[in-house]
Amino acid sequence: MDSVNRFGPNYSMSNARAAPRRLLHLAVLLSVVFPTAAFGQEAEDEWGVDVRGFALGTYSGRTTGHLPSGSEGRALLLGEERLRLDLTGWTDAAEAEVRIKLDGIHDSVADDVDLDLREAYLDYTTGDLDFRLGRQIATWGVGDLLFINDVFPKDWVSFFSGRPLEYLKIGVDGLRARYSSNLLNAELLAVPRFEPDTMPTPKRFFLHDDYGSVTNRGEDLPDTTLGNTEIGLRLYRKFGSFDLSAYAYRGRWRSPGQRPDDPNNPTRVTSIYPPLSVYGLSAQGQALGGVLSLEGGYYDSRDDRDGDDLAIPNSQVRLLAGYQKQLWKDFTLGAQYYAEIMSDFDAYERSLPAGFAHKERYRDIVTVRLTQFLQHETWKLSLFAFYGPAENDYLLRPQVSYKVTDSLSVALGGNLFGGDDRTTFFGQFDQDDNAYINLRYDF
Amino acid sequence: MKSAVTRVAMTLVLGFVGGVHSADAQAASAEEIMERSQRAFHYAGNDAKGRLTMELIDRNGGKRVRVLTMLRRNQETGGDQKYFMYFHEPGDVRRLTFMVWKYPAREDDRWIFVPAVDLIRRIAAEDKYSSFVGSDFSYEDVSGRDVAEDSHTLVREEQLGVRNSFVIESVPREAAAFTKRVSWIDKENFLPLKEEYYDAQNELQRVFTADSIEDIPVGEGDDRRVYPTIMKRTMRNVKTGHRTEVTVNSVAYDLGLKDADFSERRMRRPPRTWIR
Numbered sequence: 001m002d003s004v005n006r007f008g009p010n011y012s013m014s015n016a017r018a019a020p021r022r023l024l025h026l027a028v029l030l031s032v033v034f035p036t037a038a039f040g041q042e043a044e045d046e047w048g049v050d051v052r053g054f055a056l057g058t059y060s061g062r063t064t065g066h067l068p069s070g071s072e073g074r075a076l077l078l079g080e081e082r083l084r085l086d087l088t089g090w091t092d093a094a095e096a097e098v099r100i101k102l103d104g105i106h107d108s109v110a111d112d113v114d115l116d117l118r119e120a121y122l123d124y125t126t127g128d129l130d131f132r133l134g135r136q137i138a139t140w141g142v143g144d145l146l147f148i149n150d151v152f153p154k155d156w157v158s159f160f161s162g163r164p165l166e167y168l169k170i171g172v173d174g175l176r177a178r179y180s181s182n183l184l185n186a187e188l189l190a191v192p193r194f195e196p197d198t199m200p201t202p203k204r205f206f207l208h209d210d211y212g213s214v215t216n217r218g219e220d221l222p223d224t225t226l227g228n229t230e231i232g233l234r235l236y237r238k239f240g241s242f243d244l245s246a247y248a249y250r251g252r253w254r255s256p257g258q259r260p261d262d263p264n265n266p267t268r269v270t271s272i273y274p275p276l277s278v279y280g281l282s283a284q285g286q287a288l289g290g291v292l293s294l295e296g297g298y299y300d301s302r303d304d305r306d307g308d309d310l311a312i313p314n315s316q317v318r319l320l321a322g323y324q325k326q327l328w329k330d331f332t333l334g335a336q337y338y339a340e341i342m343s344d345f346d347a348y349e350r351s352l353p354a355g356f357a358h359k360e361r362y363r364d365i366v367t368v369r370l371t372q373f374l375q376h377e378t379w380k381l382s383l384f385a386f387y388g389p390a391e392n393d394y395l396l397r398p399q400v401s402y403k404v405t406d407s408l409s410v411a412l413g414g415n416l417f418g419g420d421d422r423t424t425f426f427g428q429f430d431q432d433d434n435a436y437i438n439l440r441y442d443f
Numbered sequence: 444m445k446s447a448v449t450r451v452a453m454t455l456v457l458g459f460v461g462g463v464h465s466a467d468a469q470a471a472s473a474e475e476i477m478e479r480s481q482r483a484f485h486y487a488g489n490d491a492k493g494r495l496t497m498e499l500i501d502r503n504g505g506k507r508v509r510v511l512t513m514l515r516r517n518q519e520t521g522g523d524q525k526y527f528m529y530f531h532e533p534g535d536v537r538r539l540t541f542m543v544w545k546y547p548a549r550e551d552d553r554w555i556f557v558p559a560v561d562l563i564r565r566i567a568a569e570d571k572y573s574s575f576v577g578s579d580f581s582y583e584d585v586s587g588r589d590v591a592e593d594s595h596t597l598v599r600e601e602q603l604g605v606r607n608s609f610v611i612e613s614v615p616r617e618a619a620a621f622t623k624r625v626s627w628i629d630k631e632n633f634l635p636l637k638e639e640y641y642d643a644q645n646e647l648q649r650v651f652t653a654d655s656i657e658d659i660p661v662g663e664g665d666d667r668r669v670y671p672t673i674m675k676r677t678m679r680n681v682k683t684g685h686r687t688e689v690t691v692n693s694v695a696y697d698l699g700l701k702d703a704d705f706s707e708r709r710m711r712r713p714p715r716t717w718i719r
Binding site: 052054090092095097123125130136137138139142165166168169178180182185236241243284285286289290291293324325326328329330332373376377378403405406407409440442443 | 499501507508532533534535537550551552553559560561562564565566567568569572573574576577578579685703706707708711712714715
């Protein structure tokens, strides 16, 4: 899991800054996008605009009876209504398309309205090249809810509080170019503006914080400069019955490290996003009567190669093996084993002050996914379970969903956390167990 | 598939050479009919593109609708094929694409692309047992079952409506979703007019009917040819009362689709001419 180590002792930053920044970027993107659509109108060729979308209500209630101090939501962890507008503009003048996915949100908990520009991009295809410019969701790697080479931003609040799975991913603002050929395919992504993960905050979550007593908090986001531009490269091709990919990424850790002003007597703690490079490989293919997935990656924590800076995660190796098989009609079983091995563990231990949560050198996670469709896929029963043997903690995610009609669906589910210890990744959320309902109407 | 073709050819050759029991000769001809039917139904043209409306209708008349564009390319006649599907409806799966590289003799390669999360991944599905998007058709019904997987017997010839047909009984050689299938194969165009599927209790479970067949022309002049095509078909589960009706809204053959058209690239970004 992408955030496993980085969730660690430190994520009390609010993500409140995101909203105004997103509005600004919406304005910029709309100005880029609409002249393009108008251009299609001038040409004699046909052009058009499709408008689709959905209305979505998500309500997630705490089931433990405990409330974090100063909790915004009281018994509700999440309560919101979203209206998604999904606009596509196209022209026959070129193999080009403009797409905007915009959510208008009413937050019933904070009684607030907001906009969330999920994606807004221009697609253009010429010859063997495909381009995508703008805000876009990117996904790499072969893990199922475990991430090694998927270095792109995630919204863990959405994931832990019952929004549909697509909200786990956050778009990045950048340019993606893809080259396709029989010999080798390549994908290059450049992202000038850094987008961090969205982390749970003490406003709505119980969570572990090594600097919990320090209330003066700051955030040091990297500037949007050429030098800070994140670059990701993926090379891929099919080999036998396997899809092989090689990845390289140069950017930053997406969940913050915590930098105290004075380690011995901290009065202010700043969230930082230290430099990171990731190199990895993945393979996925039909094998052993099912689908076999293998992935590995080396996380090079460039500013802490000695491993003695507590505010910066150490370098690490991540490995994953997964297998998926259909066992009977409309029932699929998936299982994965994931391990994260910290480099320079001795240096980490030496730098760790007394009283801080202690991480393991070797952390592993086992996952199981069970999916059963019933009644012509109108009913779906599913369970996704994470279990961490090294830290003895878990997260269970059961869900039942029903498609009332082709347009209307309802899903009931839960997030059940637990573990021996309140400082581990899943264990810290022990009192954040929740049950949620999603109502969705597509148009 | 290749092995099946070889086997048919061998049997035929041996049959002509003589010394083979008439039962074998008949088995060979039943298998040959099924081969020809397979070609007519699942291999028509070098490639094809169609827009389909699939209606899932429950016992009480409740209806769910899927609209998809399907492309197919034969890598070799009677052998490997590649399929591409793009979903237009319903709204929650719009733009989802699905690709299958089908190998009659071994496990297929299958991928799904979920645009909301920019995710391409392999899917594990047993085509024998998996319902195709919740319909009464299995994956196997959609893309064809290897003829060599069943043993076939020509039981009689009879008229079905206005068409003359061969009636063929097929029994799977290994465990399958059915224990017996009876097919009425059109004597002229070799398309299946009707199929009955029997379950493990040896009871009638599903009935396939070709409700409308049209000749789809391709090319002009000397190059003109027609592909008889099932424009409407129904699979009815007689045990549950549920049925699925598939209507071909448009279809074209021999478009010159390339091997590279069945790729991750096209799954992520299908050309507009495919999907409009």
